[in-house]
Amino acid sequence: GLAYAAAVGYPVYRYLNSPVEKATADAAVKDITLPDADKLPIGSALVFKFGVRPALLIHHEDDSWVALDAVCTHMGCTVGFSKVKKQIVCECHGGVYDAKTGENISGPPPRPLRKFNLAVAKGSVTVSKV
Numbered sequence: 001g002l003a004y005a006a007a008v009g010y011p012v013y014r015y016l017n018s019p020v021e022k023a024t025a026d027a028a029v030k031d032i033t034l035p036d037a038d039k040l041p042i043g044s045a046l047v048f049k050f051g052v053r054p055a056l057l058i059h060h061e062d063d064s065w066v067a068l069d070a071v072c073t074h075m076g077c078t079v080g081f082s083k084v085k086k087q088i089v090c091e092c093h094g095g096v097y098d099a100k101t102g103e104n105i106s107g108p109p110p111r112p113l114r115k116f117n118l119a120v121a122k123g124s125v126t127v128s129k130v
Contacts, residue, residue: 031128038120045081050127054078055116056088057125058099067127068102069114079113088113 029051037057040046046057047070054070058081068088072079077092081099088097095107102113119126 029129031126034125034127036123037125038123040125043083045083047078047080048127050116055127056081057118057127060100061086064100065118065120065125066100066102067116067118067125068097069116071113072109073104073111073113074107074109 032048032050034046034048034057037046037048040057040059042059042063043061044059048055048057050069056068056070056079058066058068060066070079071077072090072092072095074090074093074095077090079088079090079095079097081087082089086099087105088099088102089095090097090107090109093108095109096105097103097109097113098105102115104110104112115130117128117130119128
């Protein structure tokens with residue numbers, strides 16, 4: 001009976017405990033350095049992990065850079081950069097964000113994407129929380 005309770009109880013415990021672990025791990029990461037990200041071609045984007053969450057680094061055609069959270073503010077799907085539309089798009093429910101500011105343009109997202117500070121240097125890009 002004890003083994004059965006442990007076999008059923010442990011997955012339930014892990015499920016209920018995981019948001020706390022993720023929040024703790026996410027709060028611990030303040031900045032990240034991406035080696036060779038400065039070589040990202042103009043007009044393209046790089047998806048990377050910022051703590052436990054995906055993030056986007058975009059090198060715009062006017063040679064400006066932006067780093068944004070890549071989790072849609074509507075339902076938590078991962079968003080992607082559309083080179084053709086030059087926008088950030090959530091394929092789950094059709095949300096659209098401005099690729100330079102992260103502002104929600106259309107669709108169901110209620111809030112803009114979180115924007116990060118970044119420093120572009122020769123050989124790396126450093127992304128940090130605001």
